[in-house]
Amino acid sequence: MYKKLSLLIFAFFITMNTGIAVFACSCIGEESVKNAFRKYDVIVTGKVLNIENMSVQDNKYLVPDSRISRVFNFHFKKVTLEVMEVYKGKIKKEIIEITTGIGRGDCGFPFQLGETYLIYSSFENTYFEQGEKVSNYLFTDICSRTTHDFIQETAAIKKEIKRLRWRLN
Numbered sequence: 001m002y003k004k005l006s007l008l009i010f011a012f013f014i015t016m017n018t019g020i021a022v023f024a025c026s027c028i029g030e031e032s033v034k035n036a037f038r039k040y041d042v043i044v045t046g047k048v049l050n051i052e053n054m055s056v057q058d059n060k061y062l063v064p065d066s067r068i069s070r071v072f073n074f075h076f077k078k079v080t081l082e083v084m085e086v087y088k089g090k091i092k093k094e095i096i097e098i099t100t101g102i103g104r105g106d107c108g109f110p111f112q113l114g115e116t117y118l119i120y121s122s123f124e125n126t127y128f129e130q131g132e133k134v135s136n137y138l139f140t141d142i143c144s145r146t147t148h149d150f151i152q153e154t155a156a157i158k159k160e161i162k163r164l165r166w167r168l169n
Helices: 002-016 033-039 150-168
Strands: 042-062 069-088 095-101 116-126 133-139
Touching (some): 033 116, 033 150, 042 150, 069 116, 069 150
Antiparallel strands (some): 042 069, 042 116, 116 133
8 A cells, every 4th residue: 555655656746847848728717798809809700611730849948947948849720711700800811710729728629620600819929928929820719709609609799899889989
């Protein structure tokens, strides 16, 4: 019994001190449509035409308590969508691409081929906080109000748009 317990404790301490960076998803509460409408750059309804896996290497992450940097491979999904309706944003194309995580603790949204979603997305120009600058791309995750239940969400968005127009007049 003591041997198993000490082996377990030893394995725990080895795991905690390996210096491997861990990224996990953490969404704090659901935001209102009003706040989401202000926060996100592009809000559209779109049908998923293609889902492509992509990966990016980043060597700017330092091992904790050391000056050694490691190369990490970050994996994403690039989702191609046929835009059906634009609620916010200057989208001139009928086909757009949105990037999201793969979904294993990285907050990636679980898009399904052929399905239609209401998507809240923002323009980003780096992969993760410390990543290299890249050209602008649209990004969404499960912490946004992106949803498969777009009919109910669309009604809430139209109500918000109407409220904003009334305030401007």
